[in-house]
Amino acid sequence: MTSFIQDVIVDLQKKEVDISQLTFILPSKRAGIFLTHILSQTSKKTQFAPDVFSIEEFVETLSDLKYCSNTELLFEFYEVYLKITPKEEVESFDKFSKWAQLLLQDFNEIDRYLIPTDNIFDYLKSIKEINHWSLADEQTEYIKNYLSFWNRLKTYYNLFKEQLISKQKGYQGLVYREAVEGVEQYVAANTNKRLVFVGFNALNKAEETIIQELLQQGLAEIYWDVDEYFIKNPIHDAGLFIRLHKANWPYFQKHQFNWLTKNYASEKRIEVIGTPKNIGQVKYIGELLDKISKEKKNIQNTAVVLGDENLLIPLLNSIPKGIDNINITMGFPLRSIPLASLFEELFKIHKTSTSQFYYKDVTSILSHQFIYSLFDAKTKNFAAIINNYIQSNNIVYITVEKLKFLAEEKDNVIDLLFTSWNNTASNALESCSKLILLIKENLSLEKSKNLLALEYLYRFNEVFNELHLLNLEYKHINNINALFGLYKELIKSEALDFKGEPLQGLQIMGMLESRVLDFETVIISSVNEGILPAGKSNNSFIPFDVKLENGLPTYKEKDAVYTYHFYRLLQRAKNIYILYNTEPDVLNGGEKSRFITQLNIEKLHNIKNYIVAPKVPSAQQKLKTIKKTSAVLNKIKILAKDGFSPSSLTNYIRNPIDFYYDKILGVKDYEDVEETVAANTLGNVIHQTLEDFYKPLKGEFLTKNHLQDMKLAIDKTVTFHFKSHYKEGDVTKGKNLIVFEIAKRYIHNFLSKELETLNAGNEIKIIDLERKSKVEINIPELDFPIYLKGTVDRIDEFNGITRIIDYKTGKVEQKHIEIIDWEELNTDYDKYSKSFQVLAYAYMLNEEHLISGDIEGGIISFKNLQGDYFLKFTEKDRAGKGAAKNQIISKDTLENYSVQLKKLILEICNSDIDFVEKAL
16 A cells, blocks of 8 residues: 555655755644655655644744643633723633633634634624614613623734734634735745645635645645545535635646545445444454454554544553554543542532531542552551541541541641642642642652553643643632633643654554544544534534634534545555444434445445444353352351351341351441431431330330330430431431431330320330340251340230330331241241241240240331231231231241251251352
């Protein structure tokens, strides 16, 4: 494959031109590197390299102005805005910056296309006056201010232009307009120069004027990179601009239009591949690259062009290990860099001056990858220490002092992160810069491992330094909100430019970086509508019809630019892979690009269309199986000696793997801070409140006076236990206040039910509360002791019948405390777990000889205190289709339970029965 640049060099050599005396002008700097490389390979003698400029560099030399950064332009424009705008209408800098960037873009377009400014601004003013009925007798203050803004646009522009030129600065459009003014002087001073313009397509009016003037004066020639297939098709957008240049430029009325190639019609292998999701695309690109590198043994002439530049990092993680040399030439948006999230978190906590910070904000910052590494080996788990402290004390808001105390010798890091910025932009910028330097010092210790991270830091340091210097000069950022707003706008538009060795290895680039370059194998990603092309967007103060009227570019021209770049990549390539996302998306849709449809309709090439899913590990979940090794069996023996609890046994019934993690490994579920009171905390508070109420009455009959006294103490006792369990959590507002009131209401309703029971002539005698029991179970098959342990919430006598009561704060119904088939007791958790627990308590008390004869057991559900609020354990008769057999826990009942209990424990202790996960 012969590239376009090679063709240009060969043509110049045939003309016997002294190439060292030429000045090459190209669309980008990157293309210039390829040009000088090809020159070094094709030159037959030693010579000086020619001058090579990008079009922006060349235009800058014509204008005598220097390009300004976007940030500096905002500050300069605000100076103008303050001079012209009436004081009562002046907006703060953060509000101004949100719309000023749009207006600067419009100024830029107006100047690049050499639009007479008086005409367009007067036209805009007139339109707005018509739209807002400016001739009406009565105008609101809002309409007056709105119209006055449009009246001032021309003044804004003129004064802004004058101010920049006086400082020899300019935005791109102003530099181009001034360059047009300086082209005659350049021609007069450089009569012996010869310029070569290479590979241009869409030119703004300023560029057209400059190039045409140089062509007319005989100082330049131009090489177009376009295929005749696009030129001869009058409706193909890939040739739109060059067809216009050919038809409208006076130069081509007298000179031949050369450089129409026939590369596009040559044989090509084109595959259009749909893959699900963006990550699916980059994973499949990895598979393609692996295949290409194995087939060709050389990936030198291969390029991956990313339609969506945010896919760069996922792509780098998907490149096969066999590909060593990679060159990235593209801008990676700063907002996608991990460091951006750190500064966003810092701005978030410092937007308001406070001495306390929300715990999630604190842990988010401390566990950030750039902060985590600041703590030395001794305290490197500082984020974990803070998390544990916050959870154990249930802290929702934490002070800087507590953080510094926990950090010990690293309190300087805490100071830097959390000491208040006092709503001052200078403090914020200084803190951010110091933090960057601190992180840099830490990363520099292992520089070879942290090169990319150091690049991130350098780019963000530039951003904060620029903001600091500009604010020192102009002093427009007065608070953190204004700085944060500007920071967010900057990282949206700014990028980290990757620069590498463009002449070696795999090339990764964005669409605009591909200009003038040719590759044998091209992989293009994200060829979806809304990305390639970008589609309709109107981020402008200038309406669509006004743009048409004045010759400004619209989305039609912008789409044509992307069409040209897309097809130009295909012109000389032999192997082309076009990938698109098949999945619907709210913003971009799942629709493949019109470019793909157009390729298929043309039928010029045999295109293979297919949809693939990238090779990823199977997501099919396999149920876990844990063998009972000698170590596991030893742990079970220890557990058995300590005592199985009813809840641990029902946990095994629900899922043996959960039992293994909890009781064998001791792995507990992660407990977050209770911002809202958790169910178990609510349960503990209610249990302990009732224990306080009833414990003094052990051995006594419950009376109405007892219950009335308890009601009076509800508020005080519940508050005490909430403080005990919820620690530093706040129960005085929000959802927590609701839960606090629910706890009081549950207890009040329960006591009322107890009172109703006494009023009905029943007697209740309190025997014991929170009774802890532990009994040995005789299982001859096992040669080690087995114990069952548990705590019974309440034991009482109801009209002479002993009752075992378990409190539940959740909703329990009668059906949950019934049993029909004893064989299902150890297998059906949902149906029989409540019955299992109640029978366990009865079994233990019976074994301890604390109760004798027939007893009742059951549950009081605080969420279901309707009717007979004591839900009795009931054994039902299978033969009688579930009819109640009895509600008494007799010796026969306990014998049946004992059989199932021993069977369950034997299963847990059996070395031949693995812990097997249940599919839930």
